[in-house]
Amino acid sequence: MTPPAPDAPARAGAREWGALVVLMLPVLLISVDNTVLHFALPQISLELRPTGRQLLWMVDAYPLVLAGLLVPMGALGDRVGRRRLLLVGSTGFAAVSALAAFAPSGPALVAARAVLGVFGAMLMPATLSLIRNLFRDTVQRRTAIAVWATGFSAGGVLGPVVGGVLLEHFRWGSVFLVAVPVLVPLLVLGPVLVPESRDPRPGPVDLVSAALVLAAMLGAVWALKSTGAAGASPAAAAAGAAALLAGTAFVRRQLRRPVPMLDVRLFRRRVFTGGLVNNLVASTVFIGFLFFVSQHLQLVEGLPPLRAGLALVPGAAATILSGLVAVRVARRVPPAVVVPAGLAVMTAGFLMVALGDLSDGTVLVTALVVTGIGSGAAQTLAGDLVLAEVEPERAGAASAISETAYELGAALGVAVLGTAVTAGYARAFAPPPGLSPEQAAVAAETLGGAVGVAGDLDAAAAGQLLTSAVGAFETGVHASAAIGAGLLAATAVLVRLLLRRQPAAH
Template identity: 45%
Template structure:
């Protein structure tokens, strides 16, 4: 097993990428765009899907959530599997499986089969992101070129999120709900044709077999914690949430102890002893915690307060995707002039400004106001996502690139789930507290009580009321939600500023602990040379 050592040798400038690597990068961007699109297009299809398949409320939640659960739970195993059997081979296998699962989902005949299809899609999607990121680590050995390639990689996710609502909306206007899943098929065929031609193969020549017990432990640990967090966001902090979070923590401890005993562990815990790796991972989780919560608030605000359809709300999200693409491509150029720690801290400050803009929203505000806040937020988050990802994969040895990429992707899932759970609970608590103090005259108490739980509940109750009473209830609930949204955004302003300071200190300390020899030194300009 390779040791994480000899940093001076590792820091020697690598050879420049050729035209083949740059064209190969375009191929790697395709599954990333598709991965992101698959997360957005389903939300548009939910109304048609619910009408035709008639799932129960619990089944509908599982249709939406099971994909993310299975992605998160499978990332570590799939990333390590790529190190063993080859990153390109795993990408090809995953592409075939993803395409077949997409066809299965498109023609699902009831809610149960769609849940199964979405679960399979999640497992197969977990092969895509770690494989693409680890291939980038091996294809681009020059530091600055790798940073630029990772910027393209992150931009491809943003591009998928931006075009997903548009393409999905067009498909749903012409075809049935399952058509949105068929978007994956031609993309996967293209990957299967171009991948073997343009992408090199990499694997760890000394890797052994995958330990199935470790794989099961990682799956249970990740799924349990994320399920507990999502349960908090949906139902509040209760014994079910505590049970699953504690179960996940216990299994994670058992997993770590097992890795220390194995001759060929699923994850080499020595990775976490690299200062740049651990610091960047921590900052990444903090960034996702703050950022992901915002999109949860905004989606509800646009649709339930301003009354936009999902498709129109999706169109208003396009500028944020464009901002993320532009910023992700710009960060590598800025990294040649400014310290990575400074860029990341400045990014969090810009994120705070974006949240500050969101505090000014009202029940009659233009969608442009909240979109402007999100655009500024995305401009600030771009250096966080690009540079921390670069540090994580760049500080790991090439033969462990798959495992490092999987850990990076898992941190995205954890940070996002934690942000949605904590900030979502904060927003819900603020809403309920304000609604409890509100007196809505002329309405039955049981009606008001149901509306006090969530804004979605208020909208559902209002649908069964006479127009005048419905309008009074919705006006009150929307006003309270907007106040709660502004309050939560103000908390995020403080969190972003605090995270800026933490990120700056953590990355500086990582550089000091590494004696300036970390793969991507946090207190030096990230790279030098040309991006190709």
Template identity: 50%
Template sequence: MSGKTPERQTGQDRTPRPGAAKGAPGRWLALSVLILAVLLVAVDATVLGLATPYLSEDLEPTGNQLLWIGDVYSFVIAGLLVSMGGLGDRIGRKKLLLGGATAFGGLSLLAAYATSPEMMIATRALLGVAGATLMPSTLALIRNLFPDPKERSVAIGIWGAAASAGAAVGPVVGGFLLEHFWWGSVFLINLPVMAVLVLVGVRLLPESKNPDPGPWDLPSVGFSLVGMIGVVYCVKELASHAMDAVAIVAGVAGALSLLAFVRRQLTLRTPLLDMRLFKNRGFSGAVLADLLTILGLSGLVFFLSQFLQLVQGRTPLQAGLAELPAALGAVAAGLVAGAAARRYSVRAIVAGGLAAIGVALAALVLLSAHTGFPVLGAVLLVVGAGAGFSFTVTADVILSSVPKEQAGAASAVSETAYELGAALGIALLGSMVTGVYRGFATPAGVPADVADAAHESLGGAAESAVHLPRGLASELLASAQESFVDGLRIACGVGAVVLLATAVGAWFLLRGQSLQTGGDETVAGPLAMDDGECRDERWDGGDGDTDREHRGGGGDFGTRGQGDHGGRPCGTPESAARR
């Protein structure tokens, strides 16, 4: 007996091809198209924060609706990323990417002309559906375009730098648009990017998919969507101290749906997500680090623009420029992260980056309305650099831990961690800021209806103050701003604790991991996982060397193979494996 599991065979020739690691011709041009998709998502995410004060004045959302506008995109995208990653593996990642980009552009047009908070929330939810097709497709295509590990690390660094560049360009362009046009114009900048992406991508991008993927399991899609949205909604309501029967039912239903999803994946011949990937310590450690990192950063990311504009009185353009150091730090760090991880170690770069973010967030506990740009810019530069090092290396870890056929699903797990962390962070830390803010003392003489509006959000306080006498308006705004800054400081302090704890966890979970060094990438049968269980597919990490004990193990990020765990083909006796 061969020991192989027949129903798991993909039908693909596993024999390494000479020169396979060199990748497809024109791969760098294709990467430039993928970067456009990253820019599309990054710009959209950053401009929303800048537009929030103007959107609040026009649509007049409640504080709760404002949070939903911010986090419903993350809720939906987190629930669909795994499903869309699996769909791309089946129908083709290029097809999914271009279709999603087209939908994203059309929905951005709807968001620009939203006439109510409810319409904006619904449009943002649909944008989440379209957005779920983009990021997993880009990373999966990079995995297939760049089989050479060193080239792939460079490509991932450029991919991450593009996301950071989008975060840098978005606020500046958005600030310019907000100063000269209405708030809806910030969504329209997606349209030209989408148009170029689709028109050029049709010609330059190669198609990539699993040659024998099996069906797209609709019950799994439903379990994933209901589970993620239900659990995150429950957490959001709990954090806002508004737990009721609906939230409890949603939380229980979500937890049961996720359990059903996991159980179903374990029984399917071709699951949407191979749950055994999580037995790989490097893969799991990288995913967990991503989730907790963005969770800890969400309070700062979501409320920084409001602080700069509504507390410090900056224009949207000035606010965008003030946030620029974070993006510059992330771009610079992302481009050198792969080389740094090879020179030192994966865990040193990831843990060091996370610790740097934690220290920077701790410094923001001293934030005040009078904090100057040099201090704030230096702190944001450290935050950006830490994130650039951490996210770039963990993305490389995750992609390199799976064979090409599962690249879509693995990329989706990475993006799910990011989006779920953002949703939970906005729910937990955002609700924390909102809760502290609503406790500010209302000055005597402020009418009850004005006071109620002012306590909904800082934007509401600014709008309400317009209708008051100058002295009373100044007093109301000062009290509201002080309370808002108190909430933001607390959120940054909690985020610092989360990031420092994550740095410690990453140091232990990523021990022994090292980046691949190059050579042909092979996939040659089953391999034991970290716990000794057999995998149905084995790859040697891209360097043609299955004995990596002399390098400290884990040339492919936790699939430590024949090096430090004695990985062996399924069905091979231990004694034979030792020989």
């Protein structure tokens, strides 16, 4: 066998691949946690009776706090050790998940989800940066990142199925308890298989920068959510302005510091920026899709949680296979072709929803398969491009930026597309006669609220209410899907321009 060239990166062995398996556990957990929550929303709506805004914040609180803290936690992991931060985050995530399972009210569940975001921010950049340091060979690294991305999709498969079983036999709180058995093996095997890594020349922990980036995230998403739900208002404008000021101050601070928390000069690299833009938009529209498809299957189609979860398995499986195939295709075809093509396929899936007849749930399930094929290809390769643009010792910061794009996309998915569904529902819903003012107000908030009110009415009144509510919900879904298709099409063009000089990896 011909020995490798002296400057060739070392290839990973059995220990590195075993470490990858262990690192998949928190990735699976976070994906399962997001998917399970979507499927638990109908039960949460019926039991806790949250307002429409509280329902959105139950989904948003976790990814929003996580997105705001990913960059600070990535920098902290570079300083104190990425494995150490991973283990601390895993312990906290398991403990708070147990508390979330018994939340007594909508606001309490929102608060628990926000605290989960703090510990989740310790997990995600640590896993990706550890992978970057474990796998130096280009093809092996791309394969490992494909497996990492597959972990999210596998969680998308396991979440609805496992969650469906739990929700059919136990109350909604049981879905949060999944974190405990998933994280125990990580806490046992992590110190054995995963080597510690850190930046040999880390910068100081910068609390001011952490506060600025968190303020920018919170203000921006709150402004979007508020505007989408209630229209333009002075409060929303003030939140948007505060977010802009905080973001500007954060960038200026990073440019002045000798060792910044986030090297914003990385965004001058076209490939780096193209990969981030791709993942931000793809995550936004995909999470927005899940927000309304899970409710449609359960509240409109009347499927129990387990059958609704199984209906999404083909879409998640398509995402997994597409990501793995994309790694092989990228050896011969440049990412500048594969990534925009994936976005174009996702656009086709959203157009199916925007223009299709939603009275049959088959349209949504088929569209999810098409969207999954495009998402698997685009996000797997874009994630690799982001990490490949930086040196291994800076993997923590780059991983944090990459994960921020994913998680900010998750928050924006509900803030933009989810709010479009909710706003479209509120505008199109016409309460039938005979409802009390309280019943009409609850039914006008969300589809879940209307289903809950219908359970207290006689058959004729319930039928009228559900007909109006379902029609209003489908109006919102059509509008949301059209917005998603437009975002994807525009992003495909932009990413094609940014990546056009990136060669295939032979």
